[in-house]
Amino acid sequence: MSFLAEPPAAERRVEVDLDAVRHNIRHIADVVSPARVMAVVKADGYGHGARQVARAALESGAAWLGVAHIAEALDLREAGIEAPILAWLHTVDSDFGAAIRDGIDIGVSGWELDYVVAAARRQQRPARVQLKIDTGLGRNGCPPELWDTLIGRALEQQDAGLLRVVGVFSHLAVADEPDRHETDDQVRRFRAAIAVAEDAGVDVELRHLANTPGALSRPDTHFDLVRVGLGIYGLSPFHGQSSQALGLRPAMRFVTSVANCKEVPAGQGVSYGLSYRTTHPTTLALIPVGYADGVPRVATGAPVLVDGHQYPVVGRIAMDQLVIDLQTTGIAGTARSPLGHPAVLFGGGAGEPSADAWADASGSINYEIVTRISGRVPRTYLNDTSASADQ
Ligand SMILES: *Cc1c(COP(=O)(O)O)cnc(C)c1O
Numbered sequence: 001m002s003f004l005a006e007p008p009a010a011e012r013r014v015e016v017d018l019d020a021v022r023h024n025i026r027h028i029a030d031v032v033s034p035a036r037v038m039a040v041v042k043a044d045g046y047g048h049g050a051r052q053v054a055r056a057a058l059e060s061g062a063a064w065l066g067v068a069h070i071a072e073a074l075d076l077r078e079a080g081i082e083a084p085i086l087a088w089l090h091t092v093d094s095d096f097g098a099a100i101r102d103g104i105d106i107g108v109s110g111w112e113l114d115y116v117v118a119a120a121r122r123q124q125r126p127a128r129v130q131l132k133i134d135t136g137l138g139r140n141g142c143p144p145e146l147w148d149t150l151i152g153r154a155l156e157q158q159d160a161g162l163l164r165v166v167g168v169f170s171h172l173a174v175a176d177e178p179d180r181h182e183t184d185d186q187v188r189r190f191r192a193a194i195a196v197a198e199d200a201g202v203d204v205e206l207r208h209l210a211n212t213p214g215a216l217s218r219p220d221t222h223f224d225l226v227r228v229g230l231g232i233y234g235l236s237p238f239h240g241q242s243s244q245a246l247g248l249r250p251a252m253r254f255v256t257s258v259a260n261c262k263e264v265p266a267g268q269g270v271s272y273g274l275s276y277r278t279t280h281p282t283t284l285a286l287i288p289v290g291y292a293d294g295v296p297r298v299a300t301g302a303p304v305l306v307d308g309h310q311y312p313v314v315g316r317i318a319m320d321q322l323v324i325d326l327q328t329t330g331i332a333g334t335a336r337s338p339l340g341h342p343a344v345l346f347g348g349g350a351g352e353p354s355a356d357a358w359a360d361a362s363g364s365i366n367y368e369i370v371t372r373i374s375g376r377v378p379r380t381y382l383n384d385t386s387a388s389a390d391q
Helices: 018-032 042-046 050-059 070-078 096-101 112-123 144-159 182-199 212-217 355-362 366-371
Strands: 013-017 036-040 064-067 085-087 105-108 127-132 163-169 206-208 225-228 252-257 260-264 282-287 303-306 309-314 322-325 342-346 379-382
Touching (some): 013 018, 018 050, 018 212, 018 379, 050 064, 050 070, 064 070, 070 085, 070 096, 096 105, 096 112, 105 112, 105 163, 112 127, 112 144, 112 163, 144 163, 144 182, 163 182, 212 225, 282 342, 303 322, 342 355, 355 366
Parallel strands (some): 036 064, 036 225, 064 085, 085 105, 105 127, 163 206
Antiparallel strands (some): 013 252, 252 342, 260 282, 282 322, 303 309, 303 342
């Protein structure tokens, strides 16, 4: 006889609802149609699991996958994913040969071109290249004054059969603030760069500029394809505007259970530094996740949902644990104790705190909250219908 009908749930876990991802992809595809959707799954799918998210996104209408690193693209190929993939952030140590071998599009801002050409020569196969113009963000991308030179060099290698220029792209800087004029400037510079490429004889099959905020707020940034990350995970890129207001469903839920519950007197100090002291007799609940799990150490005050109520984190967040003050007495050790009950740090369900609340409490953004949950926390998947639900 077994005491356990089924294996116990992981003590702390990130649950990723792939139906939410599918819903978000369909919603965004609707909004941007006839432009198509590139699902951005860099950084292990913003912490959600790149392989699982990629499959769900492709099932529900995404046409492309986008990643920062070639290594991230190779991992998707290794998982058997054959969709078009673009990788855009390289170093001199990037494996351009493997990218060419695996049919991965390579974003090129300048110096990469020589490396890509050398790798294509070794592979005896032309590289697929997308040229990136810096329209104002000031990170990667070819400066506008060098653009026609880069186009000329790329066309020379294309004529030599070593590469094919498939697309032209750029990245937005302030689209999360839809009224800022700099986005207008970026759109103008992007159009000019495309014109230069076309006049030089490039057959520009794919033009793309928009990220999630551009896709959701600026139709003039849509072009042929939008590169959407945050939105497919169901999070809002706009401060003060919720996922729900945008028609998106948060896909990630970070849940554990109350690990201890005890009554304390007034004046009880809580956690390292004793920066919090109870003002009256109360009950403390211990939540067994901390900064080693990716909870921001500075997020004191952020909400945790227990038994239908949200309680703020009190005192310092430690490596493995944090504390909430239940502001009540007489429940520890009774049937009303929350010991063992679910504790939700954030999720998309009714009454659950949002990743945005954790972002606000830590002076950060929801992007960082979901992406930083560490490998110590296992991911589990809801609605994983993919035939190859391996990992
Ligand atoms: C990360 C990234 C995106 C996705 O941005 P979101 O705001 O998450 O949609 C798009 N393009 C590039 C170049 C990126 O680095």
